[in-house]
Amino acid sequence: MSRKSESRHQLSLFDPAIMRTAAIDAVKKLSPHALAANPVIFVTETVAALVTFLWLRSLWLGRGDSPSFSGQIALWLWFTVLFANFAEAVAEGRGKARAATLRASRSDTLAKRLVDPEGRSHLDRVYSTVSARQLRVGDVVLVEAGDLIPSDGDIIDGMASVNESAITGESAPVIREAGGDRCAVTGGTTVLSDWIKVRISAQPGNTFIDRMIALVEGAERQKTPNELALSVLLVGLTLMFLIAVVTLWSFATYSHTTVSVTVLVSLLVTLIPTTIGGLLSAIGIAGMDRLVRFNVLATSGRAVEAAGDVDTLLLDKTGTITFGNRMASEFIALPGVELRKLAEVALISSLADETPEGRSIIALAKTDYGIAEPDLTAKSPVVIPFAAQTRLSGIDIGESRLRKGAVDSVLKFVGLPADQVAPEFRQSVDRISRMGGTPLAVAVDHSLLGLIYLKDVVKPGIKERFAALRAMGIKTVMITGDNPLTAAAIATEAGVDDFLAEATPEDKLNFIRKEQTGGRLVAMCGDGTNDAPALAQADVGVAMQTGTQAAREAGNMVDLDSDPTKLIEVVEIGKQLLMTRGSLTTFSIANDVAKYFAILPALFLATYPELGALNVMRLSSPQSAILSAVIFNAVIIVLLIPLALSGVSYRPVGAAALLRRNLLIYGLGGLIAPFVGIKVIDLVVTALHLS
Amino acid sequence: MTLVGWLQIGLILGLVALTARPLGLYMARVFSGERTLLSPLLGSTERIFYWLAGVEPDHEQGWLAYTSSMLVFSATGFASLYAILRLQAYLPFNPRHFANIPPDLAFNTAISFLTNTNWQAYSGETSMSNFTQMAGLTVHNFLSAATGVALAIAVTRAFARHNAATLGNFWVDITRATLYVFLPFSLLIAVTFIATGVPQTLAGSVDAVTLEGARQVIALGPVASQEAIKQFGTNGGGFFNANAAHPFENPNALANLLQIWALLAVPFGLLVTFGKMVGSEKQGWALFKIAGLVLVGAVVIVYAAESFGNPLLTHLGLDPSGGNMEGKETRFGIALSSLYAVATTATSCGGVNAMMDSFAPLGGLVPMFLMQLGLITPGGVGSGLYGLIVFAIITVFIGGLMVGRTPEFLGKKIESREVKLAILAVLILPLAILGFSAVAAVLPSALASLGNNGPHGLSEILYAYTSAAGNNGSAFAGLNANTPWWNVTTGIAMVLGRFGYVVPVMAMAGSIAAKKKVQASLGTLPTDGGLFVGLMIGVILIVGGLQFLPALALGPMVEHFLMLAGKTF
Amino acid sequence: MLAHIRPAVVLLSLFTLLTGLAYPLAMTGIASTLFPWQAGGSLIQRDGKVVGSAVIGQNFVSAKYFHPRPSATSATDPKDPSKTIAAPYNADNSSGSNLGATSKALIDRVKAGIKVGRAEGWRGPLPADALTTSASGLDPDISPQYALLQAPVVAKARGLDAARLRNLVIAEIQKPWMGFFGEPRVNVLKLNLALDALK
Secondary structure (H helix, E strand, O other), X not given: XXXXXXHXXXXXXXXXXXXXXXXXXXXXXXOHHHHOOOHHHHHXXXXXXXXXXXXXXXXXXXXXXXXXXXXXXXXXHHHHHHHHHHHHHHHHHHXXXXXXXXXXXXXXXXXXEEOOOOOOOHHHHOEEEEEHHHOOOOOEEEEEOOOEOOOOEEEEEEEEEEEOHHHHOOOOOEEEEOOHHHOEEOOOOEEEEEEEEEEEOOOOOOOHHHHHHHHHHOOOOOOOXXXXXXXXXXXXXXXXXXXXXXXXXXXXXXXXXXOOHHHHHHHHHHHOOHHHHHHHHHHHHHHHHHHHHOOEEEOOHHHHHHHXXXXXXXXXXXXXXXXXXXXXXXXXXXXXXXXXXXHHHHHHHHOOOOOHHHHHHXXXXXXXXXXXXXXXXXXXXXXXXXXXXXXXXXXXXXXXXXXXXXXXXXXXXXXXXXXXXXXXXXXXXXXXXXXXXXXXXXXXXXXXXXEEEEEEEEOOOHHHHHHHHHHOOOEEXXXXXXXXXXXXXXXXXXXXXXXXXXXXXXXXHHHHHHHHHOOOOEEEEEXXXXXXXXXXXXXXXXXXXXXXXXXXXXXXXEEOOOOHHHHHHHHHHHHHHHHHHHHHHHHHHHHHHHHHHHHHHHHOXXXXXXXXXXXXXXXXXXXXXXXXXXXXXXXXXXXXXXXXXXXXXXXXXXXXXXXXXHHHHHHHHHHHHHHHHHHHHHHHHHHOOOO | OOHXXXXXXXXXXXXXXXXXXXXXXXXXXXXXXXOOOOHHHHHHHHHHHHHHHOOOOOXXXXXXXXXXXXXXXXXXXXXXXXXXXXHHHHOOXXXXXXXXXXXXXXXXXXXXXXXXXXXXXXOHHHHOOHHHHHHHHHHHHXXXXXXXXXXXXXXXXXXXXXXXXXXXXXXXXXXXXXXXXXXXXXXXXXXXXXXXXXXXXXXXXXXXXXXXXXXXXXEOOEHHHHHHHHHHOOOOOOOOOOHHHOOOOOOOHHHHHHHHHHHHHHHHHHHHHHHHHOOOHHHHHHHHHHHHHHHHHHHHHHHHHHHOOOHHHHHHOEOHHHOOOOOOOOOOHHHHHHHHHHHHHHOOOOOOOOOHHHOOHHHHHHHHHHHXXXXXXXXXXXXXXXXXXXXXXXXHHHHHHHOOOOOEEOOEEOOXXXXXXXXXXXXXXXXXXXXXXXXXXXXXXXXXOOOOOOHHHHHHHHXXXXXXXXXXXXXXXXXXXXXXXXXXXXXXXXXXXXHHHHHHXXXXXXXXXXXXXXXXXXOOOOOOOHHHHHHHHHHXXXXXXXXXXXXXXXXXXXXXXXXXXXXXX | XXXXXXXXXXXXXXXXXXXXXXXXXXXXXXXXXXXXXXXXXOEEEEOOEEEEEOOOXXXXXXXXXXXXXXXXXXXXXXXXXXXXXXXXXXXXXXXXOOOOOOOXXXXXXXXXXXXXXXXXXXXXXXOHHHOOOOXXXXXXXXXXXXXXXXXXXXXXXXXXXXXXXXXXXXXXXXXXXXXXXXXXXXXXXXXXXHHXXXX
């Protein structure tokens, strides 16, 4: 993963400034209107108010439970609500901080709207100055060096270097130019040099930055499908326990015992899933935030969840699986040619070649063959640069013409018909192609010397990543423009499960459709306009920030770092989000067992002292038992906030192993933890004479 | 507990396990519309039935049409049974001239047999004519069982199919269930019962003069034919008041073996059917293990509690080695009575061979708790399977999230609609059980029916509504349930438990059938392994059972501790 | 909904004929040919008169007979039809006591039973079935222990040798099927018939 982006937006989990704001927000969120979206916590707040009333009544009238008991219960019920609010507020805090920075770049930009966008008349540089907010889709603006780009759009004329740090945090400028895949510009970024004409493509208030602000702030946060389903489950459980507790009053009456409302309410609150209910939205916000910190923007939480479900990853070969550049890895001389001679010619012919391939040839000749770089200044060499027509490059030194280039071109250069080439040469060419490499032929004048094996270098560690993905049940598919032979070789080396060679955009789209019909979810990344249909078809489409506007619109995520490798991490973040929810739900539900053992014996001890046998924790008194359970229930929310925000630890292993592990930690842990916790709190409560 | 006792329990459960696969695969063939051994014999009958009823057997129904058919069929059944009960004095086969059944009892009884509950607020031998027993009650023993199986098969198809709009044809499913499954097996079981000593006669009773010269009127009737379907269809409505404890219903240990086998065979077999039809027999066996483990665990507790004997009686000088024999038959002893009690409440049978009301508190707690779990271990014919599926969905939902994916069960994504409907179904039980119990516990006219005081009285109330809402039908029979209050409220609880539960489940099935089947991968939560079995048992106990604990604490749980402390009421 | 009515009514009628009449009547026919004795209630006749059913318990009160377990069955009070009176082994109205483990009534009943039993001459440990009612109230069997407990009492009343009666009881014990399935038991009616036959 890219460290730089991680560190750039890293705010410590409990940044003091965020904590302060969150504490205030937690109180603001007590408004029942705000809480109505969270039924579990809403119920808790309602009963907190009820117990507060009972406490006041017992203070005034001296009826009911002792004021110190009901007062403490009321206090801890309020704490339960506040802690839940606090969790959400902390999670929102970081997003808000980021949004504030983004807003600054948006404030009141002026735009130079061209009077004659087509530029057909002499008025082609005449503009009127308007506010960025007045720009409409289709307007064309002129942006010159030093100007902020007023809104999103595509360059229709010119080329400029643009500082996009406002969005990506990366200060190195990028080149943007008309036509092709680098024509999109984003409002809020700055043109550093030259000028461009931009056709606006976003309505005011709906620009990329606007959407980004809304996203990181969570303003438009809607419950994701899984979150919705989980909420339904939690409401169901709440209703179930509500029935259980309300009816208990009647059963107590039958048993000639009276149970105070305070105690019944305590039982209710400890049984309903307050832990997960309190942390649910924090988990969701934190999941989005993890993506944002990772410099990936998801257009919706739904996309993040879908990432966790992905079965097939479509990865571009270049840049994701291999380094973009090929490297020389071997010289292969023709029979009768000295290897050193070949290496020397290769080196000399590459001296003027500034491409990474050229430099890798020089490096190989120097390090592996010990060739020194000759001093040619005296010989007045003539550099023959690479040209698309000849597909050759080299140097002329005096009468000698040293060349390297595509095999066919070099053969033509030496004037050798293909059928007269030495069979060894042919075999070597084939071998290199089969291994996924590119052969370059080397020649001096009319004699063919041999081959340079340019290797497509697979990124170190990528094979292990794919193995990990396979263990998670995710299939990786490499997309490449290479021929099937080359593609197969690289696919084997990188350890992908499948590849799509000589892939056209239609091929990609069809492949995605085929996978989806087979019941698989597909993720891919892309940047070009021709990727847009596939990005839109994919369940998770990550568009590169450097890509075209069309691509960015089509995907449901944008990677601000434009690093296609990140697709893998995006999947992991999605999985982690779901796992955190599931694990904390399990923990919350498993907690109930211990709470029964704490409260039930205490509830009826007056009428049935025999039920004391169920008091397995040996809690000191009924009141202490109830108070301890309520305190545990509140405190556990706070204790779990860090986990909710950072997510449960994730390892790329299969589902069975994950389930075993999480079930052990959060299921079994959820059964045991409250027994210990309630007992400890009971000891403290008793020692402090709180009950 | 004795080794011999466990051998007896093991023999019966072993037989059930052995027959589950052949029976399950046979049912899978029946409901896939394939030819079976019986097709040559029954094919023409089947076709005539469809022709007369105007049913196009190839015309499949969506969930709504399927469910409506079921509701209309049930309503028709209710009307006809209610009429028979109210008019039995004018109908034939009434050798003992029983009177018409009063309206509240007729309502309760009709609902009871229609919903496969077979709760008996009446005493069979003193109120129901042979015509009522045969043409009324026996018929609904068949049809309510067939309805349950049909519904379960429809839900099964939802998982077996891909992007489907239909779930099968209700009329075809009940016809095939009756003709190919329930009727032929009932014939065989009935003949075996008769051989062991179960009467099958149209005579109403016979007079005997005992050796001491006293007159004994012995009630008789066509018992065996009803007993067979009563067990095989997990109905549980006995011919006699004492149900399968009556020597005519269950004359000896061999008959008892057949009784327990028959009531467990179809519920367990259907789990295999499910696996077969969804294309993963292993999945069926996973559900089998879940149900089986809970059932065996329950037997351990009940057998232990009953073997311990009643300490209050031990204190008086009774030999505790005989166990708690109050309300038990000598020929069955503790082991077979304990197994029967668990088997009958783990399914929706509800027949009894010993009186649960007189069980030790923990021995009675377990059957009650098994029913509160939703009668899914393995539950009634059909209803148990779809109940298990509901819990599988809740389990998959929690477990699926834990492995970082949108939960899916058998390739079907479980989303908020499915969770909503599953929860809606699951909520019915606590609502009906605890809701009605809470009112009855403070209502003097309801309390007047109690047969015991103290916590045991509360247990009787809880048991009644648990049994009714769970469509089980067994009872803590000390409660006099034949009063207007109890007849009406248990009747409503039965309706809620059957239809209030199954309608959301069918809606869920409709939504699941329409989904595409997602391919499983290593990242998919495996739902057929040991881990899932454990997780699902945990979910069943915690989500399905925990909400009943406060009420149970004041009933059987406290009674247990009070018994140990020597208190009486 | 209306479209469902025809199949509902037709199928209900057909199944009523098939499962409600044809099936039980056919079973009755088969039963009367294959197993007429069992089908008729396993009735035992002595001297051409029905003395009871082999599988239904009956009450014995005389000291000259072995007694069955206590029974909780009842009958309508002949004096007041709205009330019921205790009627042990009423084979026309099977029922258990349904008394719970902590029931005072149960404890009192057992206490009284022990008193009576001891007075009759029960010696030794008290088997559970001797003092508890069965589930049906019609349990035809007692445990061998209970039968043996009564043997000396019956022997005394009949003036028979206690050892001989003991042997009779042992001979009447029905062993479990295959030696393990079911409980060892003694059918009271058959034991008493054998007892009468002793003379």
